[in-house]
Amino acid sequence: MTGRQNRSGATIGIDLGGTKIFALAVDNGQIVGEAKEKTPVHGGPLAVVDALAAVIGQLTPSAPAAVGVGAPGAIDHRTGVIRWAPNLPGWIEPFNLASALSAAVGDCPVLVDNDVNVGTLAEHRLGAGQGHDDLVGIFVGTGVGGGLILDGRLRRGPTGFAGEIGHMVVRTGGRRCGCGGRGHVEAYAGRAGMERRARQLADRGSDTVLVSLAKARRMTSSVFARALAAKDTVALNLVEGAVEALAQALAATVTVLDVPLVVIGGGLADRLGPSFVARIEAATAELVPGVQTGALRIVPGDLGDRGGALGAALMAGTDISLPAPG
Amino acid sequence: MTGRQNRSGATIGIDLGGTKIFALAVDNGQIVGEAKEKTPVHGGPLAVVDALAAVIGQLTPSAPAAVGVGAPGAIDHRTGVIRWAPNLPGWIEPFNLASALSAAVGDCPVLVDNDVNVGTLAEHRLGAGQGHDDLVGIFVGTGVGGGLILDGRLRRGPTGFAGEIGHMVVRTGGRRCGCGGRGHVEAYAGRAGMERRARQLADRGSDTVLVSLAKARRMTSSVFARALAAKDTVALNLVEGAVEALAQALAATVTVLDVPLVVIGGGLADRLGPSFVARIEAATAELVPGVQTGALRIVPGDLGDRGGALGAALMAGTDISLPAPG
Numbered sequence: 001m002t003g004r005q006n007r008s009g010a011t012i013g014i015d016l017g018g019t020k021i022f023a024l025a026v027d028n029g030q031i032v033g034e035a036k037e038k039t040p041v042h043g044g045p046l047a048v049v050d051a052l053a054a055v056i057g058q059l060t061p062s063a064p065a066a067v068g069v070g071a072p073g074a075i076d077h078r079t080g081v082i083r084w085a086p087n088l089p090g091w092i093e094p095f096n097l098a099s100a101l102s103a104a105v106g107d108c109p110v111l112v113d114n115d116v117n118v119g120t121l122a123e124h125r126l127g128a129g130q131g132h133d134d135l136v137g138i139f140v141g142t143g144v145g146g147g148l149i150l151d152g153r154l155r156r157g158p159t160g161f162a163g164e165i166g167h168m169v170v171r172t173g174g175r176r177c178g179c180g181g182r183g184h185v186e187a188y189a190g191r192a193g194m195e196r197r198a199r200q201l202a203d204r205g206s207d208t209v210l211v212s213l214a215k216a217r218r219m220t221s222s223v224f225a226r227a228l229a230a231k232d233t234v235a236l237n238l239v240e241g242a243v244e245a246l247a248q249a250l251a252a253t254v255t256v257l258d259v260p261l262v263v264i265g266g267g268l269a270d271r272l273g274p275s276f277v278a279r280i281e282a283a284t285a286e287l288v289p290g291v292q293t294g295a296l297r298i299v300p301g302d303l304g305d306r307g308g309a310l311g312a313a314l315m316a317g318t319d320i321s322l323p324a325p326g
Numbered sequence: 327m328t329g330r331q332n333r334s335g336a337t338i339g340i341d342l343g344g345t346k347i348f349a350l351a352v353d354n355g356q357i358v359g360e361a362k363e364k365t366p367v368h369g370g371p372l373a374v375v376d377a378l379a380a381v382i383g384q385l386t387p388s389a390p391a392a393v394g395v396g397a398p399g400a401i402d403h404r405t406g407v408i409r410w411a412p413n414l415p416g417w418i419e420p421f422n423l424a425s426a427l428s429a430a431v432g433d434c435p436v437l438v439d440n441d442v443n444v445g446t447l448a449e450h451r452l453g454a455g456q457g458h459d460d461l462v463g464i465f466v467g468t469g470v471g472g473g474l475i476l477d478g479r480l481r482r483g484p485t486g487f488a489g490e491i492g493h494m495v496v497r498t499g500g501r502r503c504g505c506g507g508r509g510h511v512e513a514y515a516g517r518a519g520m521e522r523r524a525r526q527l528a529d530r531g532s533d534t535v536l537v538s539l540a541k542a543r544r545m546t547s548s549v550f551a552r553a554l555a556a557k558d559t560v561a562l563n564l565v566e567g568a569v570e571a572l573a574q575a576l577a578a579t580v581t582v583l584d585v586p587l588v589v590i591g592g593g594l595a596d597r598l599g600p601s602f603v604a605r606i607e608a609a610t611a612e613l614v615p616g617v618q619t620g621a622l623r624i625v626p627g628d629l630g631d632r633g634g635a636l637g638a639a640l641m642a643g644t645d646i647s648l649p650a651p652g
Contacts, residue, residue, distance in 0.1 A: 157584025
């Protein structure tokens with residue numbers, strides 16, 4: 001019952017990623033603390049709950065007022081169950097993160113949603129989408145995820161998969177996606193899909209610096225940026241393919257939803273910078289009907305990799321005032 | 327002031343088409359009358375207002391309680407202005423149909439929306455979409471239009487173009503659409519686009535019964551149905567192309583919106599029948615991510631060409647009880 005006696009404590013927003021946990025505490029609308037931890041590689045969901053509780057404990061001595069968690073995978077927001085999360089180590093079966101974490105931190109309310117949904121919410125309320133009631137958020141990193149704000153509210157959809165732009169087919173029978181499908185946006189525009197293709201091309205004899213820059217490790221967003229700067233042909237072609245795939249999917253989305261703003265975030269997009277976003281904007285405009293083209297803007301996100309935790313805190317019910325930039 | 331004294335009269339729903347006007351009157355939730363008229367080919371918007379007022383006069387002696395109009399083109403639902411309507415004869419400039427028609431029929435409220443939006447509303451409330459809070463309506467006729475019901479409400483979008491699935495690009499640089507764009511769904515799956523392509527192929531020497539069946543007149547949906555029955559190769563290929571284009575656009579729509587039901591209506595779809603819809607369903611399912619495929623159903627509409635007028639009456643605020651079928 002201690003938790004119920006401390007409802008005036010801080011609200012915690014957590015970005016639960018495949019490799020790290022980032023959390024922040026919000027009190028009276030101000031960010032009062034941040035904490036970081038590695039995501040446990042052994043122990044599955046129970047170890048993750050312990051790690052999240054430890055991070056929360058670093059941020060607030062008493063039970064928090066509420067906790068929001070953004071996590072990768074298929075999540076039932078209403079129940080707090082993470083149904084499917086291939087990027088969380090050992091998450092084999094559906095597991096109710098909300099109830100387990102709530103029990104671990106004094107029975108406070110815990111809300112869980114997809115990381116891109118909370119990221120989109122953050123850009124809408126605090127970032128590049130402020131003042132817009134209708135927008136698409138798209139996050140281009142290891143994979144490609146998307147979220148929708150329609151009429152000022154996050155659309156989750158009946159199965160919670162609304163906004164899954166990364167798994168839209170843009171090339172029928174095309175490249176294999178990490179999810180097993182073919183021709184999905186993510187296979188062309190996600191860092192992991194681009195890495196698979198780059199290594200395949202190198203194995204077949206294409207000359208590229210991507211493999212040597214990455215060495216034995218994964219081909220990071222920085223590796224792609226450096227290869228582009230060196231005018232590496234394979235990297236140039238892969239990024240061109242990413243721009244085309246994203247433009248096709250965004251054009252379809254904008255056409256059907258009548259949404260005038262797209263905000264692009266995510267590690268790869270952040271690293272490739274505003275010129276990458278500008279190329280996507282130009283390519284998308286060519287594929288959108290004339291009546292909509294004039295109104296459409298595609299812009300970089302403002303919040304970088306803090307967006308997920310900020311959005312998770314917003315989802316948990318707190319307001320946040322960010323300090324003015326500069 | 328007569329109109330204001332008769333607010334208890336019937337509610338009128340009107341489907342304003344490029345060639346005909348179909349209207350029905352609803353009183354106490356029952357359909358109490360129907361009327362039909364040709365759309366005037368001369369005189370532009372003012373002649374259309376006169377024709378609509380005459381049809382309303384046939385249905386109700388006193389001023390109606392409210393009027394709803396579904397019309398083709400780009401419509402500002404909030405103001406009642408039809409901004410762009412290439413299929414309405416002489417509709418050169420934006421014209422406020424709502425205020426002109428209201429003045430002509432006793433100052434009653436007049437609401438105007440896109441014909442596919444009201445058609446989607448009708449299938450949602452009275453037809454194949456009953457009981458579903460999230461669905462896509464798609465109408466395959468001369469052109470291809472679509473409407474969205476999300477969380478139980480029609481989504482119009484900030485510019486009123488939400489649901490314009492017909493103008494989604496499915497083949498970059500592909501066939502010219504009636505709107506001037508390239509590769510749009512409507513160029514492959516709309517009757518007019520299919521007719522243009524059939525005549526082009528015949529001119530280039532393809533052997534097809536489509537042109538001889540149509541004679542000097544337009545190539546109707548029945549002509550396509552008869553050519554299919556005769557196993558005409560050009561007709562078979564055109565319908566296959568229509569199925570592929572619709573499947574690609576619907577898969578993109580379903581993926582991004584997480585909508586478990588698609589209702590397909592419109593003259594061409596109605597004429598080609600349930601097998602056409604079943605082919606679209608099968609082709610779409612192949613392009614939708616695994617997690618969504620199981621839940622997705624694509625079904626024919628229930629309301630045929632009365633859907634537009636029914637939806638217009640619903641938009642005007644009345645309930646409708648349809649007699650049980652049979």
